[in-house]
Amino acid sequence: MEIELNDSKHTRNSWMERFETYLPEVVYGSIDGIVTTFAVVAGAAGAELQINIILILGMANLFADGLSMSIGSYLSNKSERDNYQKHLHIEEWEIENMPDDERKEIEMIYRQKGFEGKELEMVVNRITSNKKVWLDTMMKDELGLSEQKKSPLKAGLSTLVAFITAGAIPLAAYILAYAGKYQIDPFILSSLVTVFAFILIGYIKTYVTQIGLLRSILETLLLGAAAAMAAYFLGDYLEKLLV
Amino acid sequence: MEIELNDSKHTRNSWMERFETYLPEVVYGSIDGIVTTFAVVAGAAGAELQINIILILGMANLFADGLSMSIGSYLSNKSERDNYQKHLHIEEWEIENMPDDERKEIEMIYRQKGFEGKELEMVVNRITSNKKVWLDTMMKDELGLSEQKKSPLKAGLSTLVAFITAGAIPLAAYILAYAGKYQIDPFILSSLVTVFAFILIGYIKTYVTQIGLLRSILETLLLGAAAAMAAYFLGDYLEKLLV
Numbered sequence: 001m002e003i004e005l006n007d008s009k010h011t012r013n014s015w016m017e018r019f020e021t022y023l024p025e026v027v028y029g030s031i032d033g034i035v036t037t038f039a040v041v042a043g044a045a046g047a048e049l050q051i052n053i054i055l056i057l058g059m060a061n062l063f064a065d066g067l068s069m070s071i072g073s074y075l076s077n078k079s080e081r082d083n084y085q086k087h088l089h090i091e092e093w094e095i096e097n098m099p100d101d102e103r104k105e106i107e108m109i110y111r112q113k114g115f116e117g118k119e120l121e122m123v124v125n126r127i128t129s130n131k132k133v134w135l136d137t138m139m140k141d142e143l144g145l146s147e148q149k150k151s152p153l154k155a156g157l158s159t160l161v162a163f164i165t166a167g168a169i170p171l172a173a174y175i176l177a178y179a180g181k182y183q184i185d186p187f188i189l190s191s192l193v194t195v196f197a198f199i200l201i202g203y204i205k206t207y208v209t210q211i212g213l214l215r216s217i218l219e220t221l222l223l224g225a226a227a228a229m230a231a232y233f234l235g236d237y238l239e240k241l242l243v
Numbered sequence: 244m245e246i247e248l249n250d251s252k253h254t255r256n257s258w259m260e261r262f263e264t265y266l267p268e269v270v271y272g273s274i275d276g277i278v279t280t281f282a283v284v285a286g287a288a289g290a291e292l293q294i295n296i297i298l299i300l301g302m303a304n305l306f307a308d309g310l311s312m313s314i315g316s317y318l319s320n321k322s323e324r325d326n327y328q329k330h331l332h333i334e335e336w337e338i339e340n341m342p343d344d345e346r347k348e349i350e351m352i353y354r355q356k357g358f359e360g361k362e363l364e365m366v367v368n369r370i371t372s373n374k375k376v377w378l379d380t381m382m383k384d385e386l387g388l389s390e391q392k393k394s395p396l397k398a399g400l401s402t403l404v405a406f407i408t409a410g411a412i413p414l415a416a417y418i419l420a421y422a423g424k425y426q427i428d429p430f431i432l433s434s435l436v437t438v439f440a441f442i443l444i445g446y447i448k449t450y451v452t453q454i455g456l457l458r459s460i461l462e463t464l465l466l467g468a469a470a471a472m473a474a475y476f477l478g479d480y481l482e483k484l485l486v
Binding site for chain 2: 028031032035036039040042043044046047049052053055056057059060061063064065067068069071072075076079080082083086113114115119122123126127129130133137140141144146178209210211219222223224226227228230231232234235238239242243
């Protein structure tokens, strides 16, 4: 059951379209990944933990959280799709088995759009003469549901890859420090690299949210800074309290 | 600019409605909170870290991640609302300044619904005679956008409260263990309490996703177990490798 009313707008090639479909997963997955991992790093730095402990917890958190986010993304996309299908079948059944009631609902929808008398009768006749259009009108105007075109599996995988890739960025400085490659404080190096990554993600995010570039970058930086500072000061405070 | 076509469905009292509006935030916030915190606990248990270190990292992670998730929820709701408003103003401007083109778009939308000739002319006349209905049709049928009724601030706060409340559950056993109240292994106690909390959240989730109770509980448990196991075994492995 496919009803295509808006497709005249989509004339670009399918690769670009497919990429854009999962861009929200990539952007929000990256933000979650980098914020979470940097918060672990900041909390551990605040608590003055050793580099190997920071690496253990950062990496365990990276994979566990990445897995949980991507399974969550898979499940919520799947349940949205299932929910649409369920209501589609209910409306289909109702059109088949209680067409008079469903006709009255179309009548009510168009009465609220300002149709009356013979005009209303004509519109209702026309809409209900085509089951696809009838069903689509019920789904959109009565239930406010649009068809979910995302594949739950691809949404989950996009989230996983984006989360782990972006989340590895704040940890990279600690891997280098553990390997003894640098003399710089790994927390300072990690913070610098993370800020650059935030700016890049803020830039990519403008394609999803369609807000201005500066606001997008500032929002993403604010998010990361707030989380990192909360983790740092709490780590610092708890270290004095508990260690 | 408010167009209310579906409101006949909503006859319950406003408290219940308002609660339902933010139930997705509560459910997904709780799941994120409990999964993330339990993953930290599991990773730390796998790495055989001390109770005070687990508490420091668990709590720093709880507040940092809770803050990041809720700011993220605020920002994405805000950008969705801004995006709707932006397109609303564009369509409003187009209806005001290039009504012929916008009329033709309404004509195309209804042609695709099966209207022709005089019927099509009549429908287009009726729809375009009321600017609210005209605008609503453009938003829904041309752009596929529905008005975002959530308050970004309330969405963010619901996420924060749910995240921190649920996320505190896996940590409770470690607070008791730190205070010396129990002789049970805190990881076992934490796992047990967390499983019960997962079942409860899985139950509440059925109100959001409208999927079956058993499937909802199993899905939530699967999510938590996968993340916790990944964290535990990675923590265990990295501890042998790095400590």
